[in-house]
Amino acid sequence: MPDQPVYLDHAATTPLRPAARAAMLPWLGERFGNPSGAHRVARAARQAIDEARDVVAEVVGCRPGDVVFTSGGTEADNLAVLGAHEARPGPVLCSAVEHEAVLRPVHAVGGRTVPVDRHGVVDLDALAALVRDAPPTLVSVMVANNETGALQPVDEVAEVVRRWAPEATVHADAVQATAWVPLPERLAGVDLVSISSHKVGGPQGVGALVVRPGTPLRPRALGGGQERELRSGTHDVAGIVGFAAALQEVLRERDATAARVRALRDRLADGLLARIPGAVETGPPREERLPGTLHLCVPGVESEALLFLLDEDGVCASAASACASGAQQASHVLAAMGVPAELARGALRLSLGWSSSAADVDRALASVPAAAARLREVAA
């Protein structure tokens, strides 16, 4: 196996950006402090949090006071769904392709899912019918899907919801999208937004929920009330500082990185489709997907076997639907899109990120077709 792995799983987590690391190091060393204190050490920590909050606000397009730092995207999603439902019980809807961090809380409060089309994009007519049928108090639709990268028409979702349920709260999970698309222009009419640090090149274990003023929301965990009384717990100062530093990089070079990675992704996609007979690219047309995500279904091949061979060859990829043990499970996203189970068994997600290179694509173009061919040869 080659020494340097070819990392094509940026949708799972992307490497820490050097700028984030540099910003964090003082807070893992000589700098420290509980931001809630009343002395100079505390004030310094508080200033670091305040400055980070400004950056998040700029990325999402909100006021700094609307930002609630959390332990990550999952906590933000749970706070959004469960906290909104507790504040104002009623029917809850989410798209059928949401991440488990939304799907499971929605199911826990008896919510229903909105179907998607064959590209995995939320069906606005079906949404309208569901909203009219039982006007919801909460609707949650992600900005971009974590498996296929499909962008969702979140602003149109909000419009449809408001037409029939003007009081409804709209939540958008922007965890996958933050590194790639300007959020403010996609989030018109959205009340709650989840984002995550480690998907943008910040450290793991940090995220935020943006709460527009006036949105009914109850905290999930009670305590010191550090974050606007909506989230308690001493701040992870180093993590929040690293998160903000990564976001600053995103603000600075997002469009350039997106264009560069999109070209790499397209070359990878074209090359694999040409080299693997029968392989199908999943999701909407490429321009309606995140620039870094490529999802394929390879007929006649099992994901776990393919991932094993790729791993042996030093290529880190994913089937995008692993459970906690690392085993692959049937994807609810592909099922919702109507992808036949036989095809879904050969799911492969290759996701690129800020650190991806042309060499990564070259290696994958050699490795993936060879592995697929080998497995098909045995199966035949």
Added chain:
Amino acid sequence: MKVLVAMSGGVDSSVAAARLLAAGHEVVGVTMRLWGGESDTGCCSVTDVDDARRVAQQLGIPHHVWNFGDEFEARVVEPYVEAHRRGLTPNPCIECNRHLKFDRLARRAAAVGFDAVATGHHARVVERPDGTRRLARGVDRAKDQSYVLYVLGQRELARTLLPVGETTKDEVRAEAAALGLRTAGKSDSQDVCFITSSAGRRGFLERRIPLRPGRVVDEAGREVGAVDAVELVTVGQRRGLGLPGGGEPRYAVEVDVPRATVRVGPARELMTGAVVLEQVVWADGPVTGPVEAQCSAHGTPRPARVEPPGPDGRVTVRFDAPARRVAAGQSVVLYEGDEVVGGGIATAAPPGGSGP
């Protein structure tokens, strides 16, 4: 050789991996995810996967978790439920070995380049002078698991390694302890992995099939007791039949699920001279004549004679001395000395031909 070790998270497969590594093989650990994690007893629980992974880390070998949940459901769990619905006594561990470990897993292992699959079963693969292989009992007779592996044919045996079958369980544990493996003191897995100790067989089955109360009658058809789930009664069972105390002990001798009736009789009615097997598999071709027949996982082997297969493929095994009847659905494994020559699944069919 490049060897895939099926690591359950128990001590036996941990030591199997360690031994293969020490022998110089290229070793990769794989834990099969078969069941959703509802079980608190068997494999596939989160802690068992953790144990397997931690042992692999300690040994410095890669570890993967492969999900065969759909196949396990279709090939092991559903047939298990269906067997109970028909009043049979299935052995799901054997079906798991037949369809999952030594077929599904083994085929994928071969597809991705492994030369062999190893498990932590206490049994051995022995090579005969003519080049064929046979499964043989493990050195530790008390822990011998050859019974649940009788389904392995020549093709499977040629690609199977059973490194712990050559030593006793005590030696396996001592070796694990000496290596500092965290599984050294772990207790043996018990029973069926998808049946929880809290809900039991009944709790599992009643969520999948209706369990019906049944009448318990004696030889003359008189109602003498009752059971609350006829699907759960096994031939030979004595307790839980609602029989009045006193007198000669009586046992379930016939379970008629369609009529929801259990017939009881004295111990002598449980004895039989023969059993008819179906789905018979042979290690290397049909065997007739004297063998030893083992009728349950830890049953005593009985001297018996195998008759030539009938036109329907069924095989009659005649015991030299009357033996306890084998519940339909149980496997009967046939041995020559320590070596498995074949086996099959007991039917309720009465033995034909010239019986004693």
